[in-house]
Amino acid sequence: MRYFVASDIHGSYYWADKMMDRFEASGAKRMICLGDILYHGPRNDLPRDYEPKKVIELMNSIKDRVWAVRGNCEAEVDQMVLEFPVLADYAILALNNHTIFATHGHLYNEETLPPIMSGDILLHGHTHLPVCEKLPLGEDDHNNETADSKEYYYHLNPGSVAIPKGGNPNSYAILDGDIFSILDFDGNVIRDIHL
Numbered sequence: 742m743r744y745f746v747a748s749d750i751h752g753s754y755y756w757a758d759k760m761m762d763r764f765e766a767s768g769a770k771r772m773i774c775l776g777d778i779l780y781h782g783p784r785n786d787l788p789r790d791y792e793p794k795k796v797i798e799l800m801n802s803i804k805d806r807v808w809a810v811r812g813n814c815e816a817e818v819d820q821m822v823l824e825f826p827v828l829a830d831y832a833i834l835a836l837n838n839h840t841i842f843a844t845h846g847h848l849y850n851e852e853t854l855p856p857i858m859s860g861d862i863l864l865h866g867h868t869h870l871p872v873c874e875k876l877p878l879g880e881d882d883h884n885n886e887t888a889d890s891k892e893y894y895y896h897l898n899p900g901s902v903a904i905p906k907g908g909n910p911n912s913y914a915i916l917d918g919d920i921f922s923i924l925d926f927d928g929n930v931i932r933d934i935h936l
Contacts, residue, residue: 746899746914748775748866753903755790757799759926760902775866776812776845779819788903797822813847837918851896859892870907871900871923873934897921
C-alpha cells in the first residue's frame with residue numbers, strides 16, 4: 742500500500758494546497774502527518790500565505806485519511822479545530838511489513854532513540870531536512886560501525902512542506918511498499934531508500 746508522508750506545514754495555505762494536490766495525485770490511501778500543522782513557531786519566519794484557518798479546512802476535508810502526531814508547535818487549541826487526533830507524541834505503525842515509530846522529532850530522534858529494534862524505522866520531521874539513511878543500532882552506534890552491521894534501523898524524514906532548511910526544496914515523501922522516496926513539489930525524487 743502507498744502512504745503519503747508530510748511534516749511541518751506551519752500554517753502555510755499555499756504549500757498545504759500544493760500538498761493536497763500531490764496527495765490526491767499520489768494514489769495514497771492515507772496521509773501520515775508528522776506535526777507542526779498550523780502554527781509557524783517562534784523561531785520561524787511566517788511561511789508563504791500563512792492562513793491557518795484555510796489549512797484547517799484543507800486538513801479536515803481528509804480527516805478520515807490522516808494519521809497525525811503532535812509537533813512541538815501543536816497545542817490543545819489545535820485539537821479543538823482539527824477533526825482528527827493530533828496530540829499523541831508518537832504512533833507505532835505496522836505498514837507494508839515494516840514497524841514504524843512515527844513522531845515529530847523533538848522528543849525522539851536519532852540522538853534520543855525510542856524503543857526500537859533492528860530493522861525498525863524511525864520516521865520524524867522537525868528538522869525540516871530530508872533524510873533517508875540506514876544507521877547502526879545499539880551500544881556501538883558511535884564507534885565507527887557501519888549501517889551494514891547486524892543491528893540497524895532506518896532514519897527517515899520527509900523534510901518540510903512549508904519551511905525547508907539547509908538549501909533543500911519544499912518536500913514530502915511517499916512510502917510505497919519497500920521504497921521510501923522524498924519528492925519536491927514538481928514530483929522530482931530528492932532522495933530515496935529501499936527498506
